[in-house]
Amino acid sequence: MPEPRVPQRPLLPLSLALPAAAMAALLMNLSYPSTAVWVLAFPATALLLVALIGRGAGGALAVGLVYGVLFFGLLVSFTSRYLGPLPWAALSVLEGVLTAAAVILITLAYRWMPRAFPSVWARLLLLPAVVAALWVGREVFVGSWPYGGFPWARLGMSQAESPLAHVASWTGVSGLSFLMVFLVALVIQVVRERLWRRPAALIAPVVVTVVLLLTPLFPTTTSGSLRIAAVQGNGPSGYFDEREPYSLIDAQTDATEPLYGEDVDLLVWPEGSLDFDPFQSDSLARRMSAIASRVGAPLLANAATERDGLFYNTSMLWTEEGADGQVHDKRHPVPFGEYVPDRAFFNALAPDLIGLIQREYTPGSNPPVIDVDGVKVGLAICFDVIYDDVISEGMADGAEVLVFQTNNADFRGTNENLQQLAVARMRAIETGRSVVNISTVGTSQVIRADGTTVSSLDAGKAGALLEDVELRSGLTAGVVLGPWIQGLLVWGGLGALAFGCLRARRR
Template sequence: MSKIRGQAPWLALSALQTVLIGVGSVTITLAYRWVKVRRLGGVLDLLGVPALVAALWAAREVFVGMWPYSGFPWVRVGMTQVSGPFPEVASWVGSTGVTFLVVGVCAASVQALRPGRRTLRAGLPALVGVLLMAVTPQYATQTVGTFTVGWVQGNGPAGYFDDRNKGDMLRAQASASKAILGQRMDLLAWPEGSVDIDPASSEPTRRLLGEISAAYGAPLLINAATTRGEQTFNSTMLWETNGSEQTYDKINPVPFGEYVPDRWLFERLAPDLVGLIQREYSPGRSAPVMDVGDTRIGLAICFDVIYDDVIFDAAQRGAQVYIFQTNNADFRGTDENVQQLAIARMRAIETGRAVVNVSTVGTSQVIDPDGSIVETIGVDTAAGRVSEVPLRAGITPASWLSPIVETAMVVASAGVLLWVRLHIHVGARKRKRS
């Protein structure tokens, strides 16, 4: 039964994404059809058409990344290139820019292979595009020191369908942390859901967290569901011996995972599945950064990692290293954790900063600013590590240019497509008069 419940949301999401991709691809079909009517030649044919197709593709990704219910930016061509030959380009133009360039090269290749165009001149745009991406180096941020992080994957019962009692996750994390007790560290980082008791409502929990921070000689970065008034938040807290004074609340709660939009409707469609989600998390409003001594860390909680604004906001606020906390327990047996790792690696490249990605059940890893993986704790393993990571300063072009690129893709593609259609309409009216 749990397997069926797990597959139903996956099938629903896949179906929705298929529809959105199909609808978005209609604009690309229209572009090819209308451009054919205009019978473009020369530069417009070999460069303009691929650029329009690439912009339309990127614009569709931007739209799907915002709608419905805060969108699903996971499925971006740019993110897939982290293991490709051109990931460094992302530090200049961001993932959306990489999408535009990769799709543009593909569209230029298709354009060059169409009947009547199979010449060396026709293939130059694609070749030049590949060469430009191949020789583009990663934008260089400045090393300003190092930071030692203890990071622990407790492998506790963190999934919706796991058998567990209150406090089991906290005990699993505390137990796994003993492997690195006595080692020097600037911060001890635990994953999303690492504390399954709201510290605000439990004095024993607060006392235990303070004792752990004191025993390890470092602040403890934890995550728990917290309640304030009538609202519930997915909260990361920096806990020290005397408690927590810094909190970051997840900005993008997961629809159908952490809250149910339009619950009245979906309860009628799938009451058993929707009934599993009892808490309704509210979106946070705090900045995704915290200060650990003189070091500023950037934060993202699980699903947050796919949203550009969260990542780049932290960079612009002076984050020198990132700590990503996640819970992959409900995706055991799938490639979701590996996909999330690829996204985390791309974020390291885009921002020029090291990333410590710590999960409840795996995969956890330390990633260098160039996107390479330094250390890994595999799936379904309880373990702890202590890693020294570089601190970086300086804002990559991607960190401030990405919103501009996304806006340009949407506006330019819509504008050009409308212009082409208008010219076709005007031309048809002229021919009719003649």
């Protein structure tokens, strides 16, 4: 029986493709916190792919722009909390434009790959694989450029509350994104080719579904426990909050007092927990030493520090004798939040906004790990949690538990803290490590290696968590193979598309 040829015309006219892209953006946003209906990521992906199939470059650009601007506009609406609509609109439009440019490649894959490899099995399996790889490539592109990128919205990160999250411990987050898109594109091809009449063609989607739903957590080994206290002071730590001198450490100290007399191995305060640089403030240094002495454990705190005329976002370990020399500087300062790239150019466009950001933080280069009585603790400061390189380096240095310090005060009343908490949960699953995620204003949690919550502090309330946090050793496949899988998908997708283009032209 001759194999059917898939028509190259668009599945939807542009008048329907653009509303489909908008609906895809709405559903995709609902798959992320705070709504977190994770299953909606699948119909959202399907709507976007259907809207792209058969389009030319111009049509794909329009579809991608509608999807990208609306999706990011909804997802990062928290950025307008203090700075107003201009930065929010600028970020949404930028990410939308980058998304629109990247999805053109997916449209080209739907155009070229069936011509290059016309067999039904190639269209059923190879085409969805290339589409899914290009989707991952789009995520890597948007997450790394410009100015370090914005890897906030990877598809796999939407699954923090789903049974699919365990897959990330084997493949990394990019591998999970690939499998999700592959399944959706596979089902689309089964429908397009009317292959439900061929039982053999249904094996592939069934197998992928089973893999996604039933993959167990990659095993790591319990190596003891560390009694960690994490304090959420709920102080005036926002960029524009009015505060008195020492109001931040006062709030943290007040919330720490219930821990006096408890058995504690490590006391953790969040990002922005100190008012000044303790290396240049004797009074602040003495207070930190006194607190470490009262608790009977070293204090991991955070402040803006200055060294050699450069400013850093620094976490430091402090004992009753003072600083013990272990510091970690934030690796990826937030552009237009902690520094202004190309300041002269952007200052000419919006001088009032750019003028608000006076301090220019320098990216750190020291390892994201500290040693607490022989236990290696991996660190990530605020948005560094979304960058794979910081997490991977901490794991390579032997981290047995992860501590994420953050300051969500500038986003009070939004869902930003829940989005960041979902990323922290995915990191726990991906690395097979317990995570202590502590915020100045919440939401703070201690999370097990399987992603379940041990204890929690609600947003907007001062309090302290004290838990025997499980330590684990051994690296997951997601940590070891995840970067290689991501690189293979990015370059493999681009290479397959280029080869498909050449082969299609010859045919």
